[in-house]
Amino acid sequence: MSSTMEPLKARRLYLLLREQILRGEVALDERLPSEPALAQEHGVSRVTVRRALDKLASDGMIERRPGSGTFVSGGKTSMPVVADFSNVLTHLVEMGRKTGVRLISFAYVNATPAMAEELRLDPGERLQRSVRVRLIDGQPFSYLVTHVPERIGMSYSEADLASTPLLELLERSGLVAERATQVIGATLAGPEAAGALDLDIGAALLSMTRVVFEPSGRGIEHLQALYRPDRYSFHMDLERTGADGARRWTPADAVRASEQNNENKKNTRTKRPPPQRRTKP
Amino acid sequence: MSSTMEPLKARRLYLLLREQILRGEVALDERLPSEPALAQEHGVSRVTVRRALDKLASDGMIERRPGSGTFVSGGKTSMPVVADFSNVLTHLVEMGRKTGVRLISFAYVNATPAMAEELRLDPGERLQRSVRVRLIDGQPFSYLVTHVPERIGMSYSEADLASTPLLELLERSGLVAERATQVIGATLAGPEAAGALDLDIGAALLSMTRVVFEPSGRGIEHLQALYRPDRYSFHMDLERTGADGARRWTPADAVRASEQNNENKKNTRTKRPPPQRRTKP
DNA sequence: CCCGATTGTCTTTTTTATAAGACATTTAGT
DNA sequence: ACTAAATGTCTTATAAAAAAGACAATCGGG
Structure with missing residues (x-):
C-alpha cells in the first residue's frame, strides 16, 4: 500500500x-x-x-x-468555549455572530452529478457556490464551501453572506430546515485550504459535510467544512441514563472551539495547565 | 507560520x-x-x-x-453500517463484537501528570496501558491506546482484552460508567499509528479522546482512538424539533463505519456508485 | 571561574529528487 | 490499416536535500 x-x-x-x-x-x-x-x-x-x-x-x-x-512545552493548552450539543447547528449560528467571516468567492455553477445527488436535486441544476473562511480573534479556523440551489440563493445578497450565518439567512427567507445529516471525518490540507487556514500544505484537517433538507425532502444547503484541529474540535459530554438492562448514553453538550494556544513561538514562558487534581478520600 | x-x-x-x-x-x-x-x-x-x-x-x-x-474514479464509495447516535458508546460496544481486535501491547505504567489529570487521579498512579487495533473484514480501521487504573485493570486478563470490548469488561466487573467526555479532532499519522493502520506516514487521521468516569467522579478509562477516515467516520442525522421560537436540532442517529472501497489497485474495473437520484414531482 | 554539554551556524561532500528528452506501447478514431 | 494522442519506461543532466564535520555561543554545575 x-x-x-x-x-x-x-x-x-x-x-x-x-x-x-x-x-x-x-x-x-x-x-x-x-x-x-x-x-x-x-x-x-x-x-x-x-x-x-x-x-x-x-x-x-x-x-x-x-x-x-x-x-x-505544554502540548494541549486547549481551553473551551463550550456549547450545547443537542443544538449543534444552533450553536454554530450563535458562534457565527462572535466570529468574523471572510468571503473568498461567490458564484453560480452547475451542479455536479455527485453534488446533485447529495442534495436530492436534478443533475445540472444551478447552484450558488460560496467559499468562506471563519475567523476567531482574527485567526482563521474554518474553511467553508457552501452550495445552495440558485432560487434559494437569490433571496440574499453577497454582502449578507459575509456578515450573517447562512442558516439564519435561509430561515429568514421563510425556508424550513427540517432534517440534516452530518459526516465528520479527516483529510489532508490541499493548497487552497492550507492557504486560507494559514497552514502548511499536507496538514491534518477536521472535515464536516452537512446537508440540510426542507420538509419536501429537497436539499437547501450543502456545506463542506474544513477545520484547523488545533483551533476547533467537537466535544461532547455523555451521561449514562436508564437502568442496567436498557442503559444508554445521552449527549449533554458539545462542539467547542479551542482558543488557540501556540501561534507565537516566542511567547512568555510556556504556562502549563494547573494540576488541579483531587486527593483520594 | x-x-x-x-x-x-x-x-x-x-x-x-x-x-x-x-x-x-x-x-x-x-x-x-x-x-x-x-x-x-x-x-x-x-x-x-x-x-x-x-x-x-x-x-x-x-x-x-x-x-x-x-x-x-468514484471518489466517495463509502457505504454505511449505520447505528444509533444517542448511544454512541453502546454502538461501539456492539461493533466490537462484529469486528476483530489485535492486541499490540499490554503493560503497567506510571501515569504521566497529564494523564493523571485527565482521569482525575493522583499523579504517578499505576495504570494499565493497552494498545489495540480494530479490524473490519481483516482491514485495520482504528488504533486504540487505552489507560485504565491498575486495580481496575486487574479484574480482567490480557486475553479478555483481545476478544471483548473494554467497556463491557469494566461493567462486567461491577463498575458503573456514569459520565464520559469525548473530543473529536484530527491529526497526522506518526510511524506507529501509520504502521498499525497500514497507511503512509503523514496521512490524515480522525482522532477521538474519551474519558469515562464512575459516579465517584474518578476516571475509569482513558481512550485515545485514531481512525482511518476512509474506513471510519462519524455520522449523525439531525431533526429540527420545537416551534420557531425555540427551535432545536435533536440527534437521531450516528457513528457509522464505511466499508472500505479501494485498497486493491488492480481490481475488477472500478465500479461507480449507481446514479439513483430522484426526479422532481 | 572554569569545564563540559548543549544549541546555533557555518562549509563541504554525498545522496536523492527533479528536469529534460527520447522512445516504446496502448488506445480511439479516421 | 494508419494516425494522433495518450500512458509506460528508459537515460542523462541539474537542483535540492541530507550527511559529515568544524567551530562559536550559551548555559549549568563543580
Whole structure:
C-alpha cells in the first residue's frame, strides 16, 4: 500500500517525535535527548534532526534553550468555549455572530452529478457556490464551501453572506430546515485550504459535510467544512441514563472551539495547565 | 507560520489534484489533462506529475488507461453500517463484537501528570496501558491506546482484552460508567499509528479522546482512538424539533463505519456508485 | 571561574529528487 | 490499416536535500 512517495527523513522524524510527545511518552517539561544523540539514535544527520525540531518548535510543542537542551512545552493548552450539543447547528449560528467571516468567492455553477445527488436535486441544476473562511480573534479556523440551489440563493445578497450565518439567512427567507445529516471525518490540507487556514500544505484537517433538507425532502444547503484541529474540535459530554438492562448514553453538550494556544513561538514562558487534581478520600 | 519544511513538488501536486477531485472540480469519470499538459500547467517535469498521479492511483482516486488518459474514479464509495447516535458508546460496544481486535501491547505504567489529570487521579498512579487495533473484514480501521487504573485493570486478563470490548469488561466487573467526555479532532499519522493502520506516514487521521468516569467522579478509562477516515467516520442525522421560537436540532442517529472501497489497485474495473437520484414531482 | 554539554551556524561532500528528452506501447478514431 | 494522442519506461543532466564535520555561543554545575 505504501507508495514510493516516502516522506523526507526530516518529516519522518518530525512525525515520530510528535507522536511520542502527544502520546505522553516524553513527559511535560522533560528534556529531549540532545541533537547528536537523536541523530545517532535514528541514523540521520544532525541537520535533519534540527529540521525536525525546528518544525516542532514552530508548532509550539517544544522549547529550545541554547546551552541547556530542548524541552517539551505544554502540548494541549486547549481551553473551551463550550456549547450545547443537542443544538449543534444552533450553536454554530450563535458562534457565527462572535466570529468574523471572510468571503473568498461567490458564484453560480452547475451542479455536479455527485453534488446533485447529495442534495436530492436534478443533475445540472444551478447552484450558488460560496467559499468562506471563519475567523476567531482574527485567526482563521474554518474553511467553508457552501452550495445552495440558485432560487434559494437569490433571496440574499453577497454582502449578507459575509456578515450573517447562512442558516439564519435561509430561515429568514421563510425556508424550513427540517432534517440534516452530518459526516465528520479527516483529510489532508490541499493548497487552497492550507492557504486560507494559514497552514502548511499536507496538514491534518477536521472535515464536516452537512446537508440540510426542507420538509419536501429537497436539499437547501450543502456545506463542506474544513477545520484547523488545533483551533476547533467537537466535544461532547455523555451521561449514562436508564437502568442496567436498557442503559444508554445521552449527549449533554458539545462542539467547542479551542482558543488557540501556540501561534507565537516566542511567547512568555510556556504556562502549563494547573494540576488541579483531587486527593483520594 | 509556514516553516521551511516545504513538501516536495510531487507531494504538493498530489495534494492539489486531490483537493480538486474531492471538491468535484473535476467531475466523476472525467478525463484529467494529459501528463505533459499537467507538467506544463504546473511548471514541473513529467516525472513529477507522474509521481503525483501514481499516488492518486494507489489511493484509488484515479484510473489510468494507457493510450486513453487518466480518469477520475468514484471518489466517495463509502457505504454505511449505520447505528444509533444517542448511544454512541453502546454502538461501539456492539461493533466490537462484529469486528476483530489485535492486541499490540499490554503493560503497567506510571501515569504521566497529564494523564493523571485527565482521569482525575493522583499523579504517578499505576495504570494499565493497552494498545489495540480494530479490524473490519481483516482491514485495520482504528488504533486504540487505552489507560485504565491498575486495580481496575486487574479484574480482567490480557486475553479478555483481545476478544471483548473494554467497556463491557469494566461493567462486567461491577463498575458503573456514569459520565464520559469525548473530543473529536484530527491529526497526522506518526510511524506507529501509520504502521498499525497500514497507511503512509503523514496521512490524515480522525482522532477521538474519551474519558469515562464512575459516579465517584474518578476516571475509569482513558481512550485515545485514531481512525482511518476512509474506513471510519462519524455520522449523525439531525431533526429540527420545537416551534420557531425555540427551535432545536435533536440527534437521531450516528457513528457509522464505511466499508472500505479501494485498497486493491488492480481490481475488477472500478465500479461507480449507481446514479439513483430522484426526479422532481 | 572554569569545564563540559548543549544549541546555533557555518562549509563541504554525498545522496536523492527533479528536469529534460527520447522512445516504446496502448488506445480511439479516421 | 494508419494516425494522433495518450500512458509506460528508459537515460542523462541539474537542483535540492541530507550527511559529515568544524567551530562559536550559551548555559549549568563543580
